[in-house]
Amino acid sequence: MKRSKKEPRPRKKDAPRPAPRQQFAALPWRVSEENKVEVLLVTSRDTRRWVIPKGWPMKGRKPHIVAAIEAQQEAGLHGKVEKSKLGDFEYEKRMKGGGAVDCVVEVYALRVEQQRKKWREKGQRVTYWFDYAVAAQQVDEPGLKELILAFGKGLER
Numbered sequence: 001m002k003r004s005k006k007e008p009r010p011r012k013k014d015a016p017r018p019a020p021r022q023q024f025a026a027l028p029w030r031v032s033e034e035n036k037v038e039v040l041l042v043t044s045r046d047t048r049r050w051v052i053p054k055g056w057p058m059k060g061r062k063p064h065i066v067a068a069i070e071a072q073q074e075a076g077l078h079g080k081v082e083k084s085k086l087g088d089f090e091y092e093k094r095m096k097g098g099g100a101v102d103c104v105v106e107v108y109a110l111r112v113e114q115q116r117k118k119w120r121e122k123g124q125r126v127t128y129w130f131d132y133a134v135a136a137q138q139v140d141e142p143g144l145k146e147l148i149l150a151f152g153k154g155l156e157r
Contacts, residue, residue, distance in 0.1 A: 020090060020102040024063045025054030026071035026110040027086060027151060028079070030129070037152045039135035040112065042075050043126045046094065050128075050138040053077070054105055067108040075127045076119030079112040086151060089143025107147055 028040040041050040053074040058066050064081050071077040086107045092100045115127070130138060132152025136145045 017102065020104040021093075022057055023054050023093075023103050023105045024057065024066040024070065025052045025105045025107045026067040026077070026081060027052055027107050027147065028071055028075065028077050028110045028112045029132070029151070029155075030112045031155075032129075037132045037155045038129045039132045039148055039152070040075060040077065040115075040127055040129050041135055041138055045121075045124050046096075048126075049140055050135075052107070052139075052144065063106055064108045067106075068110060071110050073120045074125060076116035076122065077110065077112050078114045078116070079110050081111075082109045084108075087143075087147045089141050089147060091141045091144075105144075107144075109151065 030038050030040075032038050039052075042053055043049065044051050053067070053071040055066060055070040055073075057063070058069070061069070062083075063085070064083050068079075068081040071079075071081075086109050088104055088106045090102065090104050093103050094100050132148055132155075136148040136152070139145055139148065
């Protein structure tokens with residue numbers, strides 16, 4: 001039976017799972033004209049799932065700076081990124097070769113001031129502003145859902 005490209009390769013039952021790989025992400029947010037908290041989501045390049053901008057560590061760059069860079073590259077966003085992490089979540093990243101790797105993602109809040117008209121990955125992704133509660137329902141990762149909901153509720157007070 002042939003596997004599709006999107007299907008991860010099965011792991012051997014007795015093989016130990018490698019430690020999760022680290023990634024850093026931005027949770028882009030703003031307050032709408034109706035005074036509602038909104039979160040920007042982007043589609044992943046391969047699976048087209050709704051996600052937040054994230055990426056691998058960059059040598060010599062602090063995690064919150066990496067998160068801001070990823071938000072600029074993946075969604076054209078500029079704003080104020082928090083230096084302390086909002087939280088983290090885990091997910092299984094599907095790799096191009098068909099395999100998968102476990103990742104733990106540190107998330108940093110990014111208050112968006114501007115979205116550029118052009119950016120590096122514009123033709124590869126879709127971006128959309130959602131009410132935070134709707135954004136939480138759009139993402140697949142349970143830990144990310146919880147982060148978005150807690151963040152939005154915390155700002156509503």
